[in-house]
Amino acid sequence: METRELPIVAGHLALDFANTVDDPLGPARHDHLATPAELVRWAARVGLPVELEPTGAVLHEAHALRDVLNRVFGAVVDGTPPPWPELRPYAAEAVARSHLDEAHQLAWEPTTDGRFLLWPVAQAAQDLLTSAEVHRVKRCAGCPWLFVDRSRNGSRRWCAMNDCGTHAKIRKYVDRRAERRRSGLT
Ligand SMILES: [Zn+2]
Secondary structure, X not given: OOOOOXXXXXXXXXXXXXXXXXXXXXXXXXXXOOOHHHHHHHHHHOOOOOOOOOOHHHHHHHHHHHHHHHHHHHHHHHOOOOOHHXXXXXXXXXXXXXXXXXXXXXXXXXXXXOHHHXXXXXXHHHHHHOOHHHHHEEEOOOOOOEEEOOOOOOOOOOOOHHHHHHHHHHHHHHHHHHHHHHOOOO
């Protein structure tokens, strides 16, 4: 199966990082961060610094952090207590390795192992978890992806209308037609 370009649709760095496995529970499952080069490519797409390629060990850590983010914000969506102790070491390391830039934002110097790529993501996750915007975190109605619903009336349902939303509509249409055929209406 041809791999599509990963859509970046969550509206937040931490959730975009969580959403880097396409179709996680489905037949088209594809990890878009399967190699260090792919992690660098993703980082470039979301505007993170990409000076150095991460080692295999850091890629492994990146996958672990991604799992943590899915558990933490999955719990937020489900209304259960987020497992903060799982995220805390990543957030603590991000703060410990940071400096304050001229705009009073945390910033990080590149490290030769590429580990510096994880820190802005971990920091973004902590920021989101402790902000009012956390109440706008939702899970797509068609897949396990997470996003921040910034629609004025909180009505966003899909990670992206042109894939999940459309697929759901087509499925509904096909189901309705099958239903009509079964009941002899067509
Ligand atoms: Zn979706």
